[in-house]
Amino acid sequence: MNDRNANPAQARGTPDSTQETVIETDSLTRKFKKIKAVDNLDLRISHNELFGLVGPDGAGKTTLLRLLAGLLKITSGSAHVAGHDLTERPEAVKPKIGYMAQQFSLYAQLTVMENLNFFADLYAVTLEERKERTERLLSFAGLTPYTERRAEHLSGGMKKKLALACTLIHDPPILLLDEPTTGVDPVSRREFWSILTDLHVRGRTIVVSTPYMDEADRCTRVGLMYEGRMIRCAPPDEIRSQVRGELIELIAEHWQAARAAVGELPGVLQVQTYGTTLHLIVDNAAERLPEVEAHLEEERIAYSRLRPTQLRMEEAFLSLVDQREQERWE
Amino acid sequence: MSLRNIRAITRKEIQYILRTRSTFILVLLAPLALLFIMAYALTVDIESVPIAILDQDGSEASREFTAQLTDPTELDLYATVASREDLEQMLLDGSIKAGVIVEEGFEQAVAQQMGMPVHIIIDGTEPQTGHFAIDEITTQILDFTADQLAQAGLPTHLLEPVDLRVEALYNPDLEPRIDIVPGLISIVLGMPALSVALALSHEREHGTLEQLLVTPVTKAELLTGKMIPYILVGLINVVVIPAVAIWAFDIPFRGNFVLFFLLSVIFLFAILGMGTIIGVLARTQPVALALSFLVIFFPGFFLTGIFFPLVSMPEIIRAEAELLPGTQYAIITRGIFLKGLGLEILWPQAAILAALGLAFTVVAALIFKKRLG
Numbered sequence: 114m115n116d117r118n119a120n121p122a123q124a125r126g127t128p129d130s131t132q133e134t135v136i137e138t139d140s141l142t143r144k145f146k147k148i149k150a151v152d153n154l155d156l157r158i159s160h161n162e163l164f165g166l167v168g169p170d171g172a173g174k175t176t177l178l179r180l181l182a183g184l185l186k187i188t189s190g191s192a193h194v195a196g197h198d199l200t201e202r203p204e205a206v207k208p209k210i211g212y213m214a215q216q217f218s219l220y221a222q223l224t225v226m227e228n229l230n231f232f233a234d235l236y237a238v239t240l241e242e243r244k245e246r247t248e249r250l251l252s253f254a255g256l257t258p259y260t261e262r263r264a265e266h267l268s269g270g271m272k273k274k275l276a277l278a279c280t281l282i283h284d285p286p287i288l289l290l291d292e293p294t295t296g297v298d299p300v301s302r303r304e305f306w307s308i309l310t311d312l313h314v315r316g317r318t319i320v321v322s323t324p325y326m327d328e329a330d331r332c333t334r335v336g337l338m339y340e341g342r343m344i345r346c347a348p349p350d351e352i353r354s355q356v357r358g359e360l361i362e363l364i365a366e367h368w369q370a371a372r373a374a375v376g377e378l379p380g381v382l383q384v385q386t387y388g389t390t391l392h393l394i395v396d397n398a399a400e401r402l403p404e405v406e407a408h409l410e411e412e413r414i415a416y417s418r419l420r421p422t423q424l425r426m427e428e429a430f431l432s433l434v435d436q437r438e439q440e441r442w443e
Numbered sequence: 444m445s446l447r448n449i450r451a452i453t454r455k456e457i458q459y460i461l462r463t464r465s466t467f468i469l470v471l472l473a474p475l476a477l478l479f480i481m482a483y484a485l486t487v488d489i490e491s492v493p494i495a496i497l498d499q500d501g502s503e504a505s506r507e508f509t510a511q512l513t514d515p516t517e518l519d520l521y522a523t524v525a526s527r528e529d530l531e532q533m534l535l536d537g538s539i540k541a542g543v544i545v546e547e548g549f550e551q552a553v554a555q556q557m558g559m560p561v562h563i564i565i566d567g568t569e570p571q572t573g574h575f576a577i578d579e580i581t582t583q584i585l586d587f588t589a590d591q592l593a594q595a596g597l598p599t600h601l602l603e604p605v606d607l608r609v610e611a612l613y614n615p616d617l618e619p620r621i622d623i624v625p626g627l628i629s630i631v632l633g634m635p636a637l638s639v640a641l642a643l644s645h646e647r648e649h650g651t652l653e654q655l656l657v658t659p660v661t662k663a664e665l666l667t668g669k670m671i672p673y674i675l676v677g678l679i680n681v682v683v684i685p686a687v688a689i690w691a692f693d694i695p696f697r698g699n700f701v702l703f704f705l706l707s708v709i710f711l712f713a714i715l716g717m718g719t720i721i722g723v724l725a726r727t728q729p730v731a732l733a734l735s736f737l738v739i740f741f742p743g744f745f746l747t748g749i750f751f752p753l754v755s756m757p758e759i760i761r762a763e764a765e766l767l768p769g770t771q772y773a774i775i776t777r778g779i780f781l782k783g784l785g786l787e788i789l790w791p792q793a794a795i796l797a798a799l800g801l802a803f804t805v806v807a808a809l810i811f812k813k814r815l816g
């Protein structure tokens with residue numbers, strides 16, 4: 114997690130002007146019937162970025178990654194990957210990218226080794242390279258003891274790691290990974306991210322989508338997708354700082370009552386609900402905390418916790434979405 | 444085209460076939476099972492028909508006649524009834540398939556050589572069984588009449604006015620089995636085509652196609668690599684199925700086996716081309732299955748002349764039927780099995796099959812996009 118700060122330009126997260134752009138889209142749009150799954154997207158990703166694509170289900174993350182992998186036809190606009198125009202020369206892009214689909218998409222009946230060899234064949238990996246690379250990928254994915262096991266008999270986390278290994282078999286400079294950690298246990302998730310960080314340090318450009326906001330913090334730059342659009346595109350710290358206000362956490366058993374009681378208080382910009390936990394975004398936490406406390410006493414609402422806390426990516430994201438919705442109404 | 448890529452896809456597909464029990468059964472055992480089921484179901488002879496008799500005359504002569512009627516094993520006396528209502532009830536509940544009413548005045552009519560007042564009622568919902576019953580009953584009536592004439596000292600040759608001599612070549616006893624079983628081979632070999640359609644849609648459904656499409660493999664390599672295993676499986680069937688037809692069903696094989704094998708390869712190419720088009724179009728396996736039945740099996744059954752002669756079809760349907768690989772192949776299988784024909788006669792069929800195969804494969808390659816959508 115720390116090595117993302119190794120390069121100061123990346124730590125700032127702005128696309129480094131000295132670095133070459135490897136992914137570039139111009140008004141990229143993809144429609145499915147009426148829905149614009151990707152809507153007029155302008156995106157520029159430089160060499161060696163670890164770009165996080167964050168957003169709720171249906172935001173358009175998969176569609177964007179599939180477009181970049183040449184799997185879907187572009188409705189309008191254009192996209193260049195590794196210097197090639199995707200509309201004109203999609204096949205030239207294929208050897209340069211490693212794409213990992215959201216759903217498991219390897220051959221269930223083949224063993225771990227057979228899957229790796231199959232993709233090595235299709236990517237024309239030479240025999241010398243293959244031996245060394247297979248060994249390295251297997252150990253790095255922790256699959257060395259399972260080479261003869263059929264993919265269908267692997268656990269969820271191991272399947273994802275095998276898929277990543279197959280994606281890396283031709284050592285592509287660009288990686289497009291669609292929710293690689295969804296449905297994976299927390300330990301495997303952490304392992305997965307340490308692999309990604311390692312790849313990033315070795316100079317790969319990575320675009321990874323995730324529904325988990327905490328994972329966005331591990332990226333050099335984050336794109337917040339919502340309804341096909343990129344509503345923010347900045348380093349994680351910057352995104353957090355773009356949200357107006359500070360956060361107060363309130364845990365109350367009767368959260369509906371608590372929500373109603375504090376929602377209309379002066380200085381409370383927004384209330385987000387996570388089970389019985391309420392997150393109040395306020396203009397000034399130190400000033401508002403006693404006021405909220407007093408009001409809850411007055412209304413006789415019991416609570417187990419009330420304290421100022423750090424704004425997480427999740428609140429930042431929801432707050433930005435909310436802001437956007439409001440802008441639309443106005 | 445890279446041979447390495449084709450080989451990789453072919454090898455992967457063979458591993459898939461061998462390791463997936465349902466596919467293994469579908470490609471190697473189902474054709475055999477299908478041949479047995481269809482051959483038995485479609486060619487089994489009717490052995491006996493249950494009938495009931497209503498004797499309204501109740502005379503010596505009528506008793507003699509009804510006794511003779513059920514003498515042969517083809518007509519099986521289920522009951523002797525007292526009224527027409529009883530008879531119809533039995534037809535209705537299916538316990539009999541035909542009823543014979545010997546009308547009043549039977550004895551008198553027979554004695555005066557005035558014909559035989561016999562009434563036959565059949566179950567019209569089963570015309571084949573009904574015809575069989577009518578044939579048998581009529582034969583008995585003729586026999587009975589001949590006996591009566593002989594007893595009266597009258598000549599019986601009038602009952603057979605023409606001395607007809609029919610000779611059936613290639614299938615002297617006109618057994619349906621002999622011509623249907625070679626025809627069935629073309630339906631049975633539709634199985635590999637169904638399998639390739641299912642295999643392609645399986646990849647789409649399970650997302651493996653998504654992973655294949657991001658590799659540099661070309662469309663041609665992918666489709667070729669995918670077809671080869673099913674051609675190989677088809678070839679195993681091309682050897683096994685005729686062997687079973689010859690031994691289990693006693694079908695004569697009068698032609699050249701090498702020629703049969705080669706022409707079968709061309710047929711497999713054509714029918715697998717159809718299967719590949721279906722596999723490219725179908726997004727899911729159920730759709731592929733439904734399309735295969737609609738496009739391969741139903742027409743293969745009804746339009747290829749295996750059961751229903753092409754000459755009985757309207758002109759436009761017939762033109763369409765000629766373009767089905769099964770129609771051409773049915774001519775080939777019957778020609779080689781039963782008539783021992785060679786390429787000098789069968790070359791047009793071979794040429795049409797090759798052209799169809801090429802056309803189908805080109806169409807499949809054209810409509811197959813290296814994209815998900």
Ligand SMILES: Nc1ncnc2c1ncn2[C@@H]1O[C@H](COP(=O)(O)OP(=O)(O)O)[C@@H](O)[C@H]1O
Pocket residue numbers: 145148149150168169170171172173174175176177816
């Ligand atoms: N193949 C498709 N056909 C029709 N609609 C689709 C298809 N793929 C995605 N969509 C729609 O496009 C939108 C974006 O979906 P997706 O890219 O899968 O989002 P995400 O990956 O962020 O969950 C959704 O509304 C989804 O229903």
Ligand SMILES: [Mg+2]
Pocket residue numbers: 171174175176215291292
């Ligand atoms: Mg998705």
